[in-house]
Amino acid sequence: MRLDRDPLAERILEAAIAEAEMVGWRNVRLHRVAVTLGIEMRDVGARFRDADALADAWFERALMAVLAVADEDLAQQPVRERLSTLLWRWFETLGPPRTVTVGVLSAKLWPFHPHHLVPMGFKLSRVLPAVRDGAPV
Numbered sequence: 353m354r355l356d357r358d359p360l361a362e363r364i365l366e367a368a369i370a371e372a373e374m375v376g377w378r379n380v381r382l383h384r385v386a387v388t389l390g391i392e393m394r395d396v397g398a399r400f401r402d403a404d405a406l407a408d409a410w411f412e413r414a415l416m417a418v419l420a421v422a423d424e425d426l427a428q429q430p431v432r433e434r435l436s437t438l439l440w441r442w443f444e445t446l447g448p449p450r451t452v453t454v455g456v457l458s459a460k461l462w463p464f465h466p467h468h469l470v471p472m473g474f475k476l477s478r479v480l481p482a483v484r485d486g487a488p489v
Contacts, residue, residue: 377455
């Protein structure tokens with residue numbers, strides 16, 4: 353789900369993050385998000401199959417923030433500063449609701465859900481190539 357192409361998906365993610373700040377990630381319910389936004393559950397379901405898909409969108413947003421910085425002119429900065437700029441953008445994007453990010457990671461790392469855990473590794477591994485490509489030596 354490309355959030356930048358779907359404003360409703362962005363609103364759904366924001367509402368889910370806000371709910372997670374109040375009740376914790378494991379207690380986020382898509383139907384409450386729909387009620388909060390005054391939309392139909394089918395509108396939520398058309399964009400996110402479950403809370404795990406919301407979690408993926410949360411990390412995708414951070415990756416897009418890194419890629420946006422990589423598109424800026426970083427060439428005049430030393431490599432170390434470029435790397436720092438790119439990594440900090442990722443952390444800052446995920447940072448404000450730290451408890452939410454921790455909750456998302458905790459839910460994905462639950463050993464009885466390898467179907468969440470394994471894809472998370474692949475998705476998070478996209479950050480390092482984005483940083484490497486954004487700060488070439």
